[in-house]
Amino acid sequence: MIQHDVLIVGSGIAGMRCALEIKRQQPTADVALVTKLYPTRAPSVIEREGIAAALGNVRFDETGALVPSRGDRTFDSPAQHAADTLKYAEGLADPAAVQLLCEQAPKAVYELEHMGTPFSRTAEGRIAQRAGWGHTQPRVAYAADRTGHAITHTLYGELIRFGIKVYPEWYVLSLAHSANRAQGVVALDIRSGETVAFQAKATVLATGSYGRIFGRTNDTQSSTGDGLALAYRAGLPLQDVELVQFHPLGLYSTGFVISERILLDGAHLLNGKRERVLKRYAKELELAPLAVISAAIEHAIAAGDGAGEHKDHVWLDVRHLPANHLREHYPHLLEYAADYLGINPLEQLVPVLPTAAATLGGIPTNLDGAVLDAQQQPVAGLYAVGACASNGVNGANLLPGNALLSAVVFGRRTGAAIAAQLKAAPAHGDFPADALQQALAEVEALLHQQGDMRAGAVRERLLATMSAACGPLRQSELLTQHLGSLHELRAEFNRIALDDKGHVYNAELVEALELSRMLDWGEAIIAGALAREESRGVHSRSEYAAPSTAQHTLTTRQTDGTPQVSHVAAPDMPAVQA
Amino acid sequence: MNVRIRVPRFNAETDATPKFQEYTVTVTPQTTVLDALNSIRSEQDGTLAFRRSCRSGMCGSCGMLINGRNRLACNTRVVDLNNHEVSVNPLPGFPVIRDLVVDWDPFFAKDAVMLPYLVTDQPVPAEGERLQSRYDYERIDNAARCIQCGCCSSACPVQWSNGDYYGPAALTRAYRFVEDSRDTAVRARLDIVGTETGVWRCHTIFNCTSDCPKGVLNTENIQALKRKIMLTRLGLGSIAVKVHAPELA
Amino acid sequence: MQREVTSVTSRAQQVRVAPRAGTWLWIWQRLTAYGLLLFLAVHLYFTYFAQLGTPGALTFAQVQRPFNVYTLAYALNEWLLLFCALFHGLNGLRNIIFDWTTHQGLRRAMTVLLLLVGLGFAVYGGWVLWTLASTAA
Incomplete structure (x- = not known):
């Protein structure tokens, strides 16, 4: 049996941020991560859009263009970020959770920058931000179009700085609990095939989203909801798991999401007859809510208006947009189209259709990351953070940039809560014999x-x-x-x-x-x-x-x-x- | 269209040499090499071992030697190989555990030697971020694209013959921090890479640059490190060393 | 057998770190490359291009003529050419050996051997050049 003070299942941004916070606050704590991948290969790396925070580094000018804010940051605030988030969540989000998320956001992003995350920069040398769908102000901070990758690699470096142990390529099979307390996990070493018990005073589930259960998804092949299974099989409830965000711009054949910003920039969606798909479904056309656009595409395909040989998709038309603008802001579109379809979006239509983009439900937790049982009581020694947790910030829809943000904010907050718990922590309990x-x-x-x-x-x-x-x-x-x-x-x-x-x-x-x-x-x-x-x-x-x-x-x-x-x-x- | 996919079958615990096996897979214009491998595992032969995760060229799990070049299986379409026969091998120069699965431990251990985290004596600002000019950001932008897929280190002939060489991936990591305007441990990292297992083993073969799936200029970065070390030794450390990053298509 | 699991950090400590060396060798490799270009050009000019009009096959007298005219300066050029060729070639050989073996003892032995070869030829060549220069008419 392997023993640690804290065992974190998963090595994405939430898990690593949590481990780091425990180690920062409690340097003597023995923290380990167990992951079925390697930390730099965590699904967090595919998060392209960015991380939302009311930093106020850029603002819209009179023409709607983005300009550096020149020190005046009063136009945006955590309160406004919270208001946008709550509006988008359509009544299902917990206002207290959202408020906490948005208030901690600037600090969380600054901390990432202090750790060395290579964020893109404004002309003033500040963290660059851009507009995001549903955000009233440009507050999505980004590192080119690989923000998740930049943060993941930075946090991985921090794991090395703090000498935090990682068990790569171990698949966690079950949660161990006895005396109403989580006692650790049992995991399979994929490389040797050996099954080993891990005992811990605190166990953290940070296994990410569960989009892989859908045929067409933006998620990785590893996003199989293993953390959900651990909790569910242990008799714990899952909250709101039916809430899955579908994105209208999924690349045909792979389901990768093309940023919805391109619709704000004037991209068109065309059906098989080369007519605007949304003409019949929404008067705002491509500026309608994403769910409406997704539904419209589904309707159009069902009605036989689909494009292509099998009439099973629609076209994304960006040919009328300036090539330089596309190269600068949508490198992933050009890269995806060339790599996976062999086409050039500057001259050709791109086949798209709705894809599962983000999962909003998960293991219910309180704001300190403690997992709640069916009676809404915290389970001792068990925590969940990141996309596998449902703590009330997501509600019924997710703003771009808020997923990475809640991984970082609640990873950090849960880490602090665990560090405080460890100070008064009992010794290791009884690991269930069977x-x-x-x-x-x-x-x-x-x-x-x-x-x-x-x-x-x-x-x-x-x-x-x-x-x-x-x-x-x-x-x-x-x-x-x-x-x-x-x-x-x-x-x-x-x-x-x-x-x-x-x-x-x-x-x-x-x-x-x-x-x-x-x-x-x-x-x-x-x-x-x-x-x-x-x-x-x-x-x-x-x-x-x-x-x-x-x-x-x-x-x-x-x-x-x-x-x-x-x-x-x-x-x-x-x-x-x- | 049908293609034949040839892969080595090998288990380090039981085999001395690999046996090669061929599978016939039906592909469409959209099928990637990874899709083909996935279909072999789920439809033909479950014993074929390989790694995969993100499918979109960001996680670096599926670096393989495909028809003679190191590439990511996930963003390489079979039709783009222009061949009815596809040979897939594990990354050369890495110890093989099984089939296409290699041992990453030495690779990540070398990366960790480079102090792959920000080391700075600039105080943390009380409020806000550390400022960095766009020019300074551009200096690290290319090196920061690295996804640690191993295609570069595995394409390096020096790495094949000398397992102690840090390899281009680790050296590019060092370069990314050496060039970061916020980092002040330049001297420490130059001392780490300026050794006989470091930059001086590089003979500018350029395999690492040409096989990088993310367009990272590995050889150029190593050359820049050499020049930086030289200038520092000669007391001219303040002279800036540039790598000219061409616009990626 | 349970796989030994350590943090990446502690595995990093097992990575063999070679002595901090190579900078000066690299600089000299570059310098001697430029030297080869320069001194070889001088050498070729005097032994060949300057005597293009001379009929018949190349003779010892022709090779020796620059020594007669320029004596020490020309001998110095020839010795520097020799030095650059030796350094550049032998250091290149050392690089090849270092690429192929990571055995520290073998590396050290080969370095010493190459150094001795280099010194030997430099001294021997210097002696020959001195003889040519001092016996020049």
Whole structure:
């Protein structure tokens, strides 16, 4: 058994920021990260847009162009950032959480800069910021179009500075808990195939988003919601997991998001007949809310107005925009189009269609990152941060730049809370005797399972099912039907046989373990979507066009494996914010 | 269109040499090498081991030797290889664990030697950020694009024969901090890289620059480090050394 | 067997760090390259281009003629040419050896060997040049 004071599952921006804060406040603390990747390969690196904070480094001039603010920063404030965030969250966000997020934002971003993050700069030498969809002021700070990458590499450097231990390529199988307290995890060393128990006084889940469960997604192949599975299988609830943001500008074939800023800059969406797609759906055309644009594209394709050989996408037209502007501000568009489609957007139309871009739900926590159980009570020694946590800041929609921001702000805050806890921390508790055996048994059973199905085939069907059931537009009938198909898929999983029975770097085994977990909590998404009988933010139900009472869904796994959904009222919005 | 994909099968624990195996995969114009490998693992042979994560050329997991060049499997389309036969090998010069999976430990250990974090005696400003001019930002912009995929170090003939050489990835990391206007540990890093396992092992072969999937000017950075060390030794350390970064298409 | 897990930092301490050397060798490699260009040009000019009109095959007398005319200055040019060629070539050889082996003992032995070869030829060449210059008519 390996022992640490704090064990962090996941090595993305939230996990690393949390580890760092513990080490800064409590230099003697023994902190370790366990990750199925390497820290510099964490999915955080794909976050391109930026990190939102009311720094006030640039402002709009009379013509709407961005100019340095020349020291006068009064035009933007954390309060305004909070107001924008709450408005976008459509009544589901916790105002206290949002206020905390936005107030801590400037400090959090400055700290990243002090650590050496290579942020782009204004002419005044300050951190460059740009406009973001839904932000009333230009407050999305960025490092070219690789902000997540820049922050990840900076935090990785800090791990090395502080000598924080990393266990790379370990897949965490289960949470260990006894005496109402989290005691650590059991993890599989992917490289050797050995299963080992990790004991810790505090366990932090920082496993990121769960977009990989959808067929077309911007998320990485590693974003399989492993943290959700750890909590869900331990009997803890998941909150609002049905809330998934779909982005209208997903690159055909890969689902990578093209920045929505390009619509503000005047890009057009064309259907198969080369007409503006949105003419029939929204009077603001391409400036309509992103959810409306996504739904319009889905409608247009369903109505047979799609483009291309299979009429299965629409065109993004940027040919009328200045080439230099595109090269400077949308290098990812040119790069994606050239690398994945072999086309040049300056001269050709780019095929796009809606893609899963961000996941808004997760493991419910309080503002100190402590995981809450079904009775809303904190679980001792268990924390969750970053995209896998749901602490009330997201609400029903997510502003660009707020995802990275909450990873950093709440990673830091949770780290501080853990450091304070450690000072008064008890010694290591009793590690449950059967935790290691149970995890080992799961792995061995899967390795030796006989059957006639391939794990890959079951996974393909899971992704197709989730996309069909929980796309941008959701219908009761389809949801109910696919809840059933998911049930069948769980049964089929028991018929899969792995080709690879080995122990050294058995990637097929790891993918099958991820799949078995996605099959578990995937049901929570559909069940949550069924229970949310309203349209709000990113969630659109065809039968319920209007929002109903603002409430969170809490989905718990029952003993027979089926999900049970309950509702919790969302905190009231202060009147002034409406 | 069908292509044949040839990969070595190898397990360091049991095999002395790799055996090669061929798979036939149906590809569309959009299929990347990674898509092809994924389809082999999920549809044909689950025992094929390789790494992948982000699919979009940002995480650096899937660096491989593909038809004779180090590239990322995820942003290389099969049709762009112009060949019905695709040979995929693990990054040369790295110890292989299994099939296409290499041991990253020595690579990241060398990176850590470079003090890959900001070291500065400039005080932290009480309020706001440290200022950095756009010019100074441009000086580190190219080197900061590195995703640690290993394509450069693995393309370096010196690295193949001499495993102690830090390699272009680590040296570019050193360069990124040496050139950062906010960092003041220039001398310390120049001492680290100015050794027989450091920049002096570089013979300007330019493989590392030409195989970098992110357009990082590795060889140019190493040359700039050499000039900086030389000028510092000669007492002319204040002279600026430039790397001319061409606009990327 | 459980894989030994350490932080990247402690693994970094296992990375072999070679002595801080090479700067001056690199500078001299560059300087001797320029030297080769210069001294070889002088050498070629006097032994060949300056005597283009002379009929017949190249003779020892022709090679010796510049010594007769310029004596010490020309001998110095020839010795510097020799020095640059030796340094540039042998240091290049040392680089190749250093690329191929990481064994510190072997590296040191080869460096000493190359140094001795270089010194030997420099002294021997100097002696020959002195003989030519001092016996010049």
